[in-house]
Amino acid sequence: MSNDRARIDWDGARRRLQEADAILERALVADAEKIDRVYRDRAAQMAKRHMGAVTIARSMRVLIFSLGLEMYGIAISDLVEVLPSTRCTPAPRGAAEIAGVINLRGELRSVVDLRRLLSLPPGADEPVTCILMLRNGRDEVGLKVGRVEKVQTIREDELASPETGGAEGYGSYVKGLSPDKVIVLNTAALRLHPAIRNSR
Amino acid sequence: MNNTSRISFWNRLTVGTKIGAGFALALAAVAVIGVVSYRSTVKLTETADWVDHSHKVVESLEGVLSDLKDAETGQRGYLLTGDDHYLEPYLAAITAVHQKIADLRKLTPDNPSQQRRLDALEPLLESKFAELKQTIELRKDEAKGFEAALKVVKTDVGKKIMDDMRKVIGDMENEEHGLLKRRSDEAQASAQNTLYTIVIGSASAFVFLFLIAYFITRSIANRLGKITVAAEKIGKGDLRGEKLESGSRDEIGQLADVFNNMVESLKNLTGQILSVTGNVNSAAQEIMASTQQQASSTKEQAATVQEVTSTMQELTQSGSEIGDRAKQVASAAEASSVASRSGVQAVQDTNRTMEAIREQVEEVAEKIVALSQKTQAIGEIVSTVNDIAEQSNLLALNATIEAAAAGDQGSRFSVVANEMKHLADRAKECTVQVRTILGDIQKGINSSVMLTEEGVKRVEVGKQQAGVTERTINEMNSTTVESVQAFQQIIGASNQQQIGFEQVTQGMRDIRQAAEQTASGTSQLEKAVSNLNALSHQLRAAVEQYRI
Numbered sequence: 001m002s003n004d005r006a007r008i009d010w011d012g013a014r015r016r017l018q019e020a021d022a023i024l025e026r027a028l029v030a031d032a033e034k035i036d037r038v039y040r041d042r043a044a045q046m047a048k049r050h051m052g053a054v055t056i057a058r059s060m061r062v063l064i065f066s067l068g069l070e071m072y073g074i075a076i077s078d079l080v081e082v083l084p085s086t087r088c089t090p091a092p093r094g095a096a097e098i099a100g101v102i103n104l105r106g107e108l109r110s111v112v113d114l115r116r117l118l119s120l121p122p123g124a125d126e127p128v129t130c131i132l133m134l135r136n137g138r139d140e141v142g143l144k145v146g147r148v149e150k151v152q153t154i155r156e157d158e159l160a161s162p163e164t165g166g167a168e169g170y171g172s173y174v175k176g177l178s179p180d181k182v183i184v185l186n187t188a189a190l191r192l193h194p195a196i197r198n199s200r
Numbered sequence: 201m202n203n204t205s206r207i208s209f210w211n212r213l214t215v216g217t218k219i220g221a222g223f224a225l226a227l228a229a230v231a232v233i234g235v236v237s238y239r240s241t242v243k244l245t246e247t248a249d250w251v252d253h254s255h256k257v258v259e260s261l262e263g264v265l266s267d268l269k270d271a272e273t274g275q276r277g278y279l280l281t282g283d284d285h286y287l288e289p290y291l292a293a294i295t296a297v298h299q300k301i302a303d304l305r306k307l308t309p310d311n312p313s314q315q316r317r318l319d320a321l322e323p324l325l326e327s328k329f330a331e332l333k334q335t336i337e338l339r340k341d342e343a344k345g346f347e348a349a350l351k352v353v354k355t356d357v358g359k360k361i362m363d364d365m366r367k368v369i370g371d372m373e374n375e376e377h378g379l380l381k382r383r384s385d386e387a388q389a390s391a392q393n394t395l396y397t398i399v400i401g402s403a404s405a406f407v408f409l410f411l412i413a414y415f416i417t418r419s420i421a422n423r424l425g426k427i428t429v430a431a432e433k434i435g436k437g438d439l440r441g442e443k444l445e446s447g448s449r450d451e452i453g454q455l456a457d458v459f460n461n462m463v464e465s466l467k468n469l470t471g472q473i474l475s476v477t478g479n480v481n482s483a484a485q486e487i488m489a490s491t492q493q494q495a496s497s498t499k500e501q502a503a504t505v506q507e508v509t510s511t512m513q514e515l516t517q518s519g520s521e522i523g524d525r526a527k528q529v530a531s532a533a534e535a536s537s538v539a540s541r542s543g544v545q546a547v548q549d550t551n552r553t554m555e556a557i558r559e560q561v562e563e564v565a566e567k568i569v570a571l572s573q574k575t576q577a578i579g580e581i582v583s584t585v586n587d588i589a590e591q592s593n594l595l596a597l598n599a600t601i602e603a604a605a606a607g608d609q610g611s612r613f614s615v616v617a618n619e620m621k622h623l624a625d626r627a628k629e630c631t632v633q634v635r636t637i638l639g640d641i642q643k644g645i646n647s648s649v650m651l652t653e654e655g656v657k658r659v660e661v662g663k664q665q666a667g668v669t670e671r672t673i674n675e676m677n678s679t680t681v682e683s684v685q686a687f688q689q690i691i692g693a694s695n696q697q698q699i700g701f702e703q704v705t706q707g708m709r710d711i712r713q714a715a716e717q718t719a720s721g722t723s724q725l726e727k728a729v730s731n732l733n734a735l736s737h738q739l740r741a742a743v744e745q746y747r748i
Contacts, residue, residue, distance in 0.1 A: 045619075061600075061604055063597065063601075076600060076601050076604045077604055077605070079601050080601065081598045081601055081602075082594050082597045082598055082601070083594070084590065084591065084594055128590075130594070148593075148594070148597060150621065150625075151597065151600050151618070151621070
């Protein structure tokens with residue numbers, strides 16, 4: 001065994017090193033083949049039809065994010081913006097669902113822990129957390145969620161009824177379950193939650 | 201009763217005492233006879249002395265008378281002739297008479313009557329000599345001397361004195377003769393007594409000694425005869441006789457007791473001899489059997505000796521092979537010693553090479569660590585790119601939200617925002633890939649460092665092992681040197697062994713000869729044992745003659 005390891009193929013090693021150098025050189029320098037491939041990709045990209053351009057009846061655009069092991073969706077028409085994870089200052093006399101407050105461009109906004117609000121079991125901390133700023137009348141309130149994935153268009157007639165699987169209180173915040181197993185939240189019901197309603 | 205008690209007293213004495221007593225009585229008789237003979241002989245001798253003495257006295261008396269006659273003769277001659285030389289007998293007689301008178305006095309000092317007679321004789325002598333002298337003096341006158349002297353002579357004075365003297369001397373002679381006769385009678389009587397004593401004493405001693413000898417002989421010979429008869433019976437093998445009476449406590453009685461004990465012991469001994477003879481018979485049989493066994497085992501021994509001899513020859517062969525092999529091994533060990541010295545040199549070279557390897561490996565580790573630091577820089581850059589991608593992603597999302605809020609006017613902007621999001625996602629995927637690759641690189645670096653560390657440790661271990669190897673080779677070298685010496689000793693010992701093998705082979709030949717001699721001796725022994733068997737049968741027959 002040690003004998004085999006001792007017999008390293010030095011010529012092969014040197015050859016592999018030279019090949020690696022060449023690959024690195026080619027990666028850093030644009031050659032014709034690479035430029036051609038980029039052009040083909042760009043052409044394919046430009047040939048795509050815009051999803052937003054196609055108007056689908058009774059469809060909605062949804063921001064999809066993770067919370068625990070589940071994927072949730074929320075209509076982007078109810079959102080103001082998405083913020084990267086920030087440290088929340090704990091608020092005095094706050095409800096149990098309030099994670100704290102943040103300073104956003106000179107104004108204080110409450111941040112609600114969506115996990116607590118949905119009465120989910122407190123799992124391990126999300127690797128990446130984002131704060132979704134939810135439109136709340138004339139005000140805004142932050143929702144602390146997991147990782148933000150993407151924006152997707154979902155047809156409302158494809159949503160499954162939330163009454164099939166849902167605990168008491170939990171079901172009212174869910175609008176339905178998409179075929180992609182995304183739980184689409186009912187923004188209007190969320191706004192009626194005392195923690196959000198009183199946070200203005 | 202008296203008789204028996206005397207016999208018992210007699211029997212109480214030992215034979216030695218009896219013989220001693222007989223000889224003592226004989227000696228006593230001889231002593232008595234000797235004493236008596238001595239005394240009578242002494243008396244005879246004394247008597248003879250006295251007879252001689254008396255003869256001397258008588259002779260002296262006769263001498264006195266003779267001298268007186270000589271003196272008177274000389275006087276008459278002178279008176280007649282007047283010649284002086286006639287006076288010579290006269291003068292000599294005077295001197296001789298006086299001398300003889302003195303001798304007589306000396307001879308008879310124990311006889312007072314003779315002394316008295318001498319006393320009476322002496323004045324007579326003096327007067328006689330005076331008369332003679334007177335006449336001689338008178339005759340000296342030439343003229344009338346003869347006449348005057350004659351006149352004196354004619355007076356007869358001288359004759360009268362002479363007669364008196366003759367008478368005195370005659371008396372003395374008579375007395376001496378009487379004494380002589382009496383002493384002779386005494387001697388005669390003494391001799392007679394002695395004769396009687398010798399005759400009677402000898403006869404009585406002879407009779408007495410004869411009686412003693414008779415009794416002693418009878419008491420010894422009778423009893424010895426009984427013992428002799430008993431001994432003759434025993435000599436014929438008859439041990440059934442009655443016991444002898446001891447009778448007395450003397451030597452014969454003791455002999456009888458001892459004889460009885462001897463007969464008893466002889467009975468026991470004969471019984472034992474009978475049983476022992478039986479044992480000897482069976483033992484002779486056993487000896488016969490074991491002799492035959494010995495004969496067969498001697499043959500086996502000869503065969504075994506033959507085998508051992510051939511084995512010894514093989515051993516000799518293999519011993520010489522051992523010696524040759526030992527020489528080969530010794531030369532091989534010397535070659536091994538040389539090889540081990542070059543081995544030590546090689547191990548030292550290996551040690552230096554390993555040290556160089558260690559330095560290079562440590563340098564490689566340094567380089568790899570530097571590479572790791574550069575990888576860290578790449579990681580930081582990738583982290584920054586990832587951060588930028590995240591922010592771009594969020595920016596795209598916010599743009600999408602803004603576009604949605606703008607309604608239909610924002611639809612085109614929504615497309616741009618969507619593209620932005622795609623780019624951000626791709627950038628993020630690339631950073632993830634770069635991170636994965638960086639993690640692999642880091643893992644490879646870590647394992648490379650660990651491997652180099654391991655390599656350095658192994659080099660250290662290798663150096664230690666090389667040291668151990670060097671010591672081992674040195675020990676092996678010294679062992680090899682010892683081995684060379686040992687093999688040279690083995691060669692010497694092998695030569696000695698060869699000599700010893702030859703000696704053993706010679707000894708085996710001797711043993712074979714001895715075995716052959718033993719075989720012949722065994723056949724002789726067989727003959728001797730059969731003789732012994734016959735002898736034991738004869739012994740049994742002889743002993744069975746004894747009747748217990």
